[in-house]
Amino acid sequence: MNEVRIGVIGTGVMGTDHARKLAGGIPGARLTAVQDFAADRASALAQELGVLAIAEADALIADAEVDAVLVCSPDGTHAALGLKAIAAGKPVLIEKPVAAERGEVEALMRAEMAAGRKLVQVGYMRRFDPGYAEMRRVVASAEVGSPLFMHCQHRNESSPSYLTSELIIANSAGHEFDAARFVLGEEIVAATVISPPEPRHAPGRQPQFIVLQSASGTVVDIEVYTDARYGYDVQAELVCEEGTVRLRPGPPTSLRHAARDGLVVPPDWRARFADAYRLQFESWVRSIVTGQSNEGSTAWDGYMTLLVTEACLKAWSTGNRIAVEQPERPAFYQG
Numbered sequence: 001m002n003e004v005r006i007g008v009i010g011t012g013v014m015g016t017d018h019a020r021k022l023a024g025g026i027p028g029a030r031l032t033a034v035q036d037f038a039a040d041r042a043s044a045l046a047q048e049l050g051v052l053a054i055a056e057a058d059a060l061i062a063d064a065e066v067d068a069v070l071v072c073s074p075d076g077t078h079a080a081l082g083l084k085a086i087a088a089g090k091p092v093l094i095e096k097p098v099a100a101e102r103g104e105v106e107a108l109m110r111a112e113m114a115a116g117r118k119l120v121q122v123g124y125m126r127r128f129d130p131g132y133a134e135m136r137r138v139v140a141s142a143e144v145g146s147p148l149f150m151h152c153q154h155r156n157e158s159s160p161s162y163l164t165s166e167l168i169i170a171n172s173a174g175h176e177f178d179a180a181r182f183v184l185g186e187e188i189v190a191a192t193v194i195s196p197p198e199p200r201h202a203p204g205r206q207p208q209f210i211v212l213q214s215a216s217g218t219v220v221d222i223e224v225y226t227d228a229r230y231g232y233d234v235q236a237e238l239v240c241e242e243g244t245v246r247l248r249p250g251p252p253t254s255l256r257h258a259a260r261d262g263l264v265v266p267p268d269w270r271a272r273f274a275d276a277y278r279l280q281f282e283s284w285v286r287s288i289v290t291g292q293s294n295e296g297s298t299a300w301d302g303y304m305t306l307l308v309t310e311a312c313l314k315a316w317s318t319g320n321r322i323a324v325e326q327p328e329r330p331a332f333y334q335g
């Protein structure tokens, strides 16, 4: 196969952005179809991009013009759609989180192992952000010694009303859980959560401060504040024995205007991680064409991130430090 024809399920915020990227020239990829529960949304996007709108997700997965599937529907639908793609023998990139429940990921992994080849990638795109990739390289090379701390900050301008304190842990913080595992190259073994008061302009939603510890002892702290008002601002700094590595996000220029001098902060993740999403698709398509695995998050990575999430939710509700379960990694997911 030297061209991968892709169908997108779910054409909301992420699905629309991803479909436009795929239609706009990812080497080796061709967007052929889109589908959404809301048929008019899918039809409008299909018309804009000159592709097919398909009424049902099952029909999109089965379509002869679709070689690989991108799942961008809500979290609770991910695993079932992933299972259908595996049953059809088609590679599937599932937006994060891989599933809402651990049993669903276990079923997904069983199906993938039975299929005998890796078909699932999870959309933790920060793995393709050059900054996180460099942090991982620095840790692996040990050029500034072993990591001691990883400080992470995840701020959004504002959030939808359905986002609860719990969902900040269960959905928003997942990117940091996966990034910490990726950068440190080892599992997270324990979690603690402390919550400050709700901000007055976002009642019912506490920001979260999460402290994780990795298998060799590195301490990872994560601030998640989804109502920061000024923009989308993700930062990370790794402190090693003999030096530090800090992400340098932001635009290549600074703006002077109206008595201010500074950097423009992007409004949301689509602008901040535009390159990472593009690189993720390029890598996913290359891995399908070549049959070689890539650095993307596997179903196993999605599973371990879900176990970190479970431990954090328990730590939050009990106020205790909670151990993260460490199931044995199947040989299929090693290497």
Ligand SMILES: NC(=O)c1ccc[n+]([C@@H]2O[C@H](COP(=O)([O-])OP(=O)(O)OC[C@H]3O[C@@H](n4cnc5c(N)ncnc54)[C@H](O)[C@@H]3O)[C@@H](O)[C@H]2O)c1
Binding pocket: 009, 010, 011, 012, 013, 014, 015, 035, 036, 037, 038, 041, 057, 072, 073, 074, 075, 077, 095, 096, 097, 123, 124, 125, 171, 269
């Ligand atoms: N990787 C990232 O940076 C990132 C960022 C935001 C959201 N996400 C993830 O992407 C997914 C989608 O988020 P979003 O913000 O685009 O949500 P959204 O609500 O904007 O879009 C979801 C779309 O899926 C459709 N839909 C619902 N059930 C469906 C089904 N069974 N089959 C087909 N379509 C269905 C809805 O009609 C809607 O158009 C979520 O799982 C979310 O966690 C990832």
